[in-house]
Amino acid sequence: MTSADDTRSALSGTIETLAGDGSEPVVVNLGPQHPSTHGVFRLKVTLDGEIVQDAEMRIGYLHRSMEKLAEERTYTQNIPFTDRIDYLAAMSNNLAYCLAAEELLGVEVPPRGQAIRVLFAELQRVASHAMANGTFINDCGAWHTPLFYMFRDRERVLDMFEMTCGARLTTNYMRIGGVAFDLPDELLPTLRSFLDDMPDRIASYEDLLMENEILHARARGIGVISPEMAINSSLSGPILRATGVPWDLRKANPYCGYENYEFDIPVGEQGDCFDRFLVRMAEVKQSLRILNQLIDNIPDGPWLADVPLHARPPEGEAYARVESPRGELGFYLVSDGSPAPYRFHCRPPSLINLSALKEMSIGGTLADAIVTLGSIDIVVGEIDR
Amino acid sequence: MSGFDLAVVLGAWYDFRDLNNLSRLITEWIADWGPDWLSSIVTGLLGSLGILAVIGPTLLVLIWVERKVIARFQQRYGPNRVGPKGLLQPVADAIKLILKEQLAPRAADKLIFFLPPVLIFVPGLLIWGVLPFGPRMSVADLNVGVLFLLAVSGTGVLVLFMAGWSSNNKYALFGAMRAVAMSISYEVPMVLALLTLVVFSGTMSVNGIVEWQQQEDVIFILLFPLSAIAFFFAASAELNRTPADISEAESEIVAGYHTEYSGMRFGLFYAVELGNTLVISAFIATFFLGGWWLWGLDQWVPSWIILLAKTGAVYFLLIWTRGTLPRLRIDQLMSFCWKALVPATLIFVAVAAVERTLLVTQGWDTTIALPIMAVINIALTLGAVMLFARLARSERLRRPARTTLVRDRVGGLAAAREVASQAGGGD
Numbered sequence: 001m002t003s004a005d006d007t008r009s010a011l012s013g014t015i016e017t018l019a020g021d022g023s024e025p026v027v028v029n030l031g032p033q034h035p036s037t038h039g040v041f042r043l044k045v046t047l048d049g050e051i052v053q054d055a056e057m058r059i060g061y062l063h064r065s066m067e068k069l070a071e072e073r074t075y076t077q078n079i080p081f082t083d084r085i086d087y088l089a090a091m092s093n094n095l096a097y098c099l100a101a102e103e104l105l106g107v108e109v110p111p112r113g114q115a116i117r118v119l120f121a122e123l124q125r126v127a128s129h130a131m132a133n134g135t136f137i138n139d140c141g142a143w144h145t146p147l148f149y150m151f152r153d154r155e156r157v158l159d160m161f162e163m164t165c166g167a168r169l170t171t172n173y174m175r176i177g178g179v180a181f182d183l184p185d186e187l188l189p190t191l192r193s194f195l196d197d198m199p200d201r202i203a204s205y206e207d208l209l210m211e212n213e214i215l216h217a218r219a220r221g222i223g224v225i226s227p228e229m230a231i232n233s234s235l236s237g238p239i240l241r242a243t244g245v246p247w248d249l250r251k252a253n254p255y256c257g258y259e260n261y262e263f264d265i266p267v268g269e270q271g272d273c274f275d276r277f278l279v280r281m282a283e284v285k286q287s288l289r290i291l292n293q294l295i296d297n298i299p300d301g302p303w304l305a306d307v308p309l310h311a312r313p314p315e316g317e318a319y320a321r322v323e324s325p326r327g328e329l330g331f332y333l334v335s336d337g338s339p340a341p342y343r344f345h346c347r348p349p350s351l352i353n354l355s356a357l358k359e360m361s362i363g364g365t366l367a368d369a370i371v372t373l374g375s376i377d378i379v380v381g382e383i384d385r
Numbered sequence: 386m387s388g389f390d391l392a393v394v395l396g397a398w399y400d401f402r403d404l405n406n407l408s409r410l411i412t413e414w415i416a417d418w419g420p421d422w423l424s425s426i427v428t429g430l431l432g433s434l435g436i437l438a439v440i441g442p443t444l445l446v447l448i449w450v451e452r453k454v455i456a457r458f459q460q461r462y463g464p465n466r467v468g469p470k471g472l473l474q475p476v477a478d479a480i481k482l483i484l485k486e487q488l489a490p491r492a493a494d495k496l497i498f499f500l501p502p503v504l505i506f507v508p509g510l511l512i513w514g515v516l517p518f519g520p521r522m523s524v525a526d527l528n529v530g531v532l533f534l535l536a537v538s539g540t541g542v543l544v545l546f547m548a549g550w551s552s553n554n555k556y557a558l559f560g561a562m563r564a565v566a567m568s569i570s571y572e573v574p575m576v577l578a579l580l581t582l583v584v585f586s587g588t589m590s591v592n593g594i595v596e597w598q599q600q601e602d603v604i605f606i607l608l609f610p611l612s613a614i615a616f617f618f619a620a621s622a623e624l625n626r627t628p629a630d631i632s633e634a635e636s637e638i639v640a641g642y643h644t645e646y647s648g649m650r651f652g653l654f655y656a657v658e659l660g661n662t663l664v665i666s667a668f669i670a671t672f673f674l675g676g677w678w679l680w681g682l683d684q685w686v687p688s689w690i691i692l693l694a695k696t697g698a699v700y701f702l703l704i705w706t707r708g709t710l711p712r713l714r715i716d717q718l719m720s721f722c723w724k725a726l727v728p729a730t731l732i733f734v735a736v737a738a739v740e741r742t743l744l745v746t747q748g749w750d751t752t753i754a755l756p757i758m759a760v761i762n763i764a765l766t767l768g769a770v771m772l773f774a775r776l777a778r779s780e781r782l783r784r785p786a787r788t789t790l791v792r793d794r795v796g797g798l799a800a801a802r803e804v805a806s807q808a809g810g811g812d
Contacts, residue, residue: 137711142711
């Protein structure tokens, strides 16, 4: 054996192709610029033909040092950072951060503020799941059509965000102690017509997609993960629920008065990509159910508690978590008594859910790995922060 | 007759129903003063130039049509800025592509990398030669036209492989490998589907097949619906269109074999792909929908307009499937080809042979026998499709297609532990 052979076998390690004729696997870089990495994320796959033998995730291309930057700004000034952590679910991120800061400050949110928070968190879930399902089917190869249908619904939600707080994507709407503005007069009629239209829309998507033979062929039994593996990997959100585990923070650890609303936790049975899709579809319905209960019962009163702009929380630490569309989103704040947090940490669901991709994609084909990645619904801004 | 007689021109070629009149006129005019070979060369050249002149602008319009229709499927407006209704958008795109720099990877095999965008035009254009636009309107009315069509369309894959191999790019190589595997596989059901028609009509001439349909007053999609379906699907696989666009699957391998081609080189691939889609739609219309013939309407309307309308219908169907369906995986496509399409089309070749033999030996009246056979074949097709659906479904039905809603349990860690322990693992 020549030294070149030695080097080669050392490089490829113990991996051999199925052909068994000494041929070597191919390493393919998916990303950082690739149509289906949903941002700048790099997946290095080792392929034997079309079969994935190894997958390595490289992150950090979108790192913006938010956690460090946040240590130099006051608690209120940090809220816009949370918009940009998960830019597809800004409201949920606002909410989680504000809950943590409120815990630190010991602020009580007025009932109207609570209700408005739930309203926008659920609208955000509808919008985010629409995006997730659309891009997922896009990754299955459906030439953008479902994506645009889902965008149509997301657009209406974003319009409602815009009429309330002026921004569509990076809302910066929640404040420590409530929300920044009261609901505008035209919001509730718009929301009502949205709630009236959505059941038909969802039914038509289900007609097209639920029984779609090709979608079943592509997503059923693909990227399977077992419940115990999901729990051990600390997965959360639709991926965990797709394995059959009814773990939803809105039920398990209610916040913002979620215990007052009636809704169910949709769970899958297989833990595969199709179940994740189904769980998201069903969660949209549950969100609409919450919104339907909410729309006529928003209490009157103040929407923002009286919190000083440069609040100085007492020394201590706080961790608050919410069920974001992607899973358990937590913010951990440590205060040293100054107006800026001593430590600002985010527990991003995307990062932790992504860690299971290797487990889910090895042994499948390259196309399956892409579908699995799409079903995890990552937001790279949240992974790298 | 000497010179160009205007009366003869007006007398013969006012009749737009058959552009062949013009060709005959020129042949006769040249024959008056020139050698025979010159007249055939001139008419051949004119026909080819005519086709080229038609394809170019048609492609530009087609790009607009496809983008506009897809946009409507996707709740968008589509191109509407450049020119009236966005009609000049393809022109703007072409100018942009021409102006772009032609990049080639440093490690690429330069000659082989340069050739494919040029070579891919050869099969793409040759294939038009045997398409009958009217009763006598085709550049070359070969008596083995079907064979020519299949042979020429089969050579395209070599060019794709050259493109993928020479780029020295892994995505391109994957795309090329997939394209080769798929094209070779889907040739088989394509050939078998056409063999049904050849066996039944007893001719390999494309025009002959149309004339047979005209003579027997029936279109082949009614007689052999399964062959039509198989041909349609196989063609959409050969054309790299969803649900079978795996050789340039955007979400997986970026753009497949033409990943490394930029500027007008990419534009040429794109143009040929569209041109192939158009010509295959035209051939589907010709083989299965009666081509230029439409129950006597071809006496009143120019035959090429009828063909164009039918082609448009098939083309719309191709856009529709592209705009609606997700993509299959390569192994699923392969198994669908070899396990479903090939046996089904093979059986229909046998059916066609039996029916043809009965028709010839028994001397049955075709006006009665053909409808009966059509009914039998439609029933057989429905049976085959339902059998396939059942086989495909049975696997699916074992798995739930709905989520279960957890109402009683509140969730939480206890419930999670319970599920995990039920699944067989500890936590």
